[in-house]
Amino acid sequence: MSTDSTPSEPGIAARIEGLLRRTAIALRGALTRNDGRVTLGVTGLSYFLSYLVGLRHLGFGQPGYEISVVSNPLTRAFRQVGPFQWEPVALVVAGPVELLVAPLNILLGGVLATLVGLNLAVSVVAWRGPSACRLGPGAGAAAGLPGLLSGFACCGPTVLLVVGVQASAGILSLFQWLLPITVVALLGTLLWVGNRVETGDVGSTYY
Template sequence: MAAETASPTASPVAWLSGLVRRTAFAVRVSLSRRDGRATLGLVAVAYFVLYSVGLGHLGRAGGAAVRGGTGGSAPVLDLFVVSDPLLTATRRVAPFQYEPVALLTVGPIEYLFAPVNAVLGLGLAGLVGVTLAVSVVAWRGPSACRIGAGAGAAAGLPGLLSGFVCCGPTILLVIGIQASAGVLAVLQWFLPLAVASLFVTLLWVGSRVDPDTVR
């Protein structure tokens, strides 16, 4: 394959093209297998849930202030939609955070639906899931695969962190770092950096997979 023959210094375009083709092939092969699809599904769902929790969009309904009282029991299923969802959905409230357009309450769980953030979360979830799926398939394959289990963890970490930094400085309270102009500037760039690092990790994982051993 081109990735094996082209040199990154002598012919960078051919080398990169070969790398992408090889990675795409590894992804296709991985997702054709049941363990690959299962990994993608589980990881993507888990990531999206964590991302939504990190944003504060998903969690337990009610709180200390609104428990009890005289309002009666809360409905099992409730949906509130803002008056102008289309306009509201595109209103940015912070870097990579957009205004929610609906609040869905299902029993003890409530979910704030912000369409742009849902797309961002699903995109990140898909990237992390695909990378881990390729890693798992390669790891479970014959020893000829030149990849270890550590690659999977490496693939997931930046994406997970990016999900939590989306909730802004409140994450700093959890990890005990005081915000400064520098820290906040870094936080603003964390999500695109995470997306970039996920692509790089995916290409790296894909380049390490020998297609012949994972068919």
């Protein structure tokens, strides 16, 4: 007597592992191309600098050379001065460039810049050569959208001041929530792109 057996569906852990593996394939496919690497470098660096400018931690002043550090820098580096903003602990002046060094702000800006760069790198490669990431061209547009949100979250209050808009407390509180929403959107888009990767032909060309 024989019994029919049906293959069991993969568990949650297996599905997550597969999703992460496919996402890694999409990222590797994008970053093995020159246009993907250039997009990551240019957009990541541009966003990072814009992030520091938006925080008013990077700017221009009188030319000079100086490095000054506050007292108790390790303690003050963890002191928050606003939502997702921490106190600078050093000032670096190199020529006309002035940089306020806040380690946690720099770390957060670097993470955001990397996520934005990766999203846009996949976006560009999926648009120019979908087969490189084994994606459809439609994935490219979706991967680029969170980058716009992240830029607005970083520099929104500064933009309001530049155009002369009086920001109410409600508007400013909105920007406080845009940053974590942006991180979730950037990670979510990368995983969504990974879910669209065809893994049947793992040995296909990435170039």
